[in-house]
Amino acid sequence: MFALKSKLPEFDRIVLPGTSFANLRVLPRLLRWPVRFMKRLMDGHIIFPKHTEGFGIAAILGGAIIYGSVIGGQFGSVVDTVTAKAGFAVAEIEISGNTHTTANDVFAALRLGDQRSLVSIDAGASRAALKQLPWVGGARIAKVYPDKLQIEIEERDAFAVWQQGEALTVVQEDGSVIGGYAADARLSALPFLVGKGAAEGGKAFVETVAKFDDLAGRVRAFIRIGTRRWNLRLDNGMTIRLPDEGLEDALVRLTELQAELGVLDRDLAAIDLRLKDRTIFALTENAQASREEFVKARAEAAKKARKERGSRI
Template sequence: MFALKSKLLEFEGSVLPSAHYANLRVLPRLLRWPVRFLKRLLDGHIIIPKHAEGFGITAIIGGAVVYGSVMGGQFGVAVDSVTAKSGFAVSEIEISGNTHTTANDVFAALRLGEQRSLVSIDPDASREALKQLPWVGAARIAKVYPDKLKIDIEERDAFAVWQQGEALTVVQKDGSVIGGYAADARLSALPFLVGKGAAENGEAFVETVAKFDDLAGRVRAFIRVGTRRWNLRLDNGMTIRLPDEGLEDALARLTDLQNRHGVLDRDLAAIDLRLKDRTIFALTENAQESREAFVKARADAAKKERKERGSRI
């Protein structure tokens, strides 16, 4: 620090009294070398080589070219091509853990249809690319030199098929959408949820119905009504209307009715369990017509009997 003060005083061409030393400002350490270099350059103590300017311009232009290539992607393509031709081209790909994600999906996500070099593949970027695929929840990438790529996929757990309007999607237990539903035998056994809010609230309801084995095996759809209540659609087309509270009690009542009267096997359009003190049965259209025909026939028979009885008197 004393040497710097001395040079600064000498550079200014004056000698200050000792009283002024306390007021001198010292440059930060990082700036001292540039200041000294600039002073020597201005004093002519540093001689710039004859071709330094040309070399500097060339370096600047070359740097700009490299930067532009990197930003434009050409640099990576060049590295990929050179290393691939040097024996590091991906020639063997091992994929595991995929059920709904096809090999073609993986190839497209990682651009493996092109000539790719194992050197240029970034495992982190590859994992992120695979996680953009609908079914992929996590992925592990391993490069086995010189030419093998190992991919281990962990797929999302499908819970149900959800219908809202005309759209069908596959969802997880928390209601998050995995992707669009395509006819697939592996998904046919999933619960079928219908209506707004059914995906987010379906897990608890499906688990509750599953406690009643005889009923659960007949359910074809879990239908969300409004924001609080559910209906069940059975395999014979019957609708079970359930209350928003006391759900398990209502299902137990339905089970008892089935055990005693076989109501789920009757020609009924709906069974309404929303009231605690009564159960309401709605007949199908055919059953209603049959009932009306029966009532009419019985009334006609009674009328005929009364007429015959009157004639005998």
């Protein structure tokens, strides 16, 4: 290692008290220049240019102002305003892929003001904001300079409308909720699921019923009963009570009864298929009243016939 040498006279006097040049320690190479600079500064050999102090103070104050603006959230608005006036204000927004998500929903989520600059838009934060909208499953955002913003939305796929209590929601195939249901003709053709647990298990049940074309076209609601089994509500108000096991066998039996007797077109309130060895039919109130009138009329006719036979004897 080489000894620290200098042609400057002041370094001839840098000797630690109680030491000699023979025992003088050599500074590491990285510390030599700072030590020389500080020694020359303290001895007055370095003179700063005029106004350096003023510039230094201004730089410190400017840095403090910028730091405070960033911390206070004001720096972004300054950049936004300046770059917008420089020609980078958003003048065109192109939205694609949206069916249930309106343009107003997008504008509100992204907080796009009149002077919003394309430069200051954070694509990642914008995607996260759009994904908070009920129907948005994903989004892609592209900035086309100087003034165009392209937004491509990927919406969630609606499977059914689910009713639990008084609440109506739109759900996906796995039962996850997309959002509240609003009267929309585009959603009116979706399967209507009713009851606790109907959303989670609805897909498999709906697909099973769909195998029976004549029946599937008449179903208006798929009703979950006690999270164990299902009922069907038909377009004429009839209820089909299905078993928790042997579902397809019960549906086969129902289609056979329809082919032979036209049971789905009768004045019936319900058809109970929960028992394997028998089918139970429940009459509507009108049918029950008609039946009672028929039974009563038949009994009166029989009584009258008996009286007439007795009078002839």
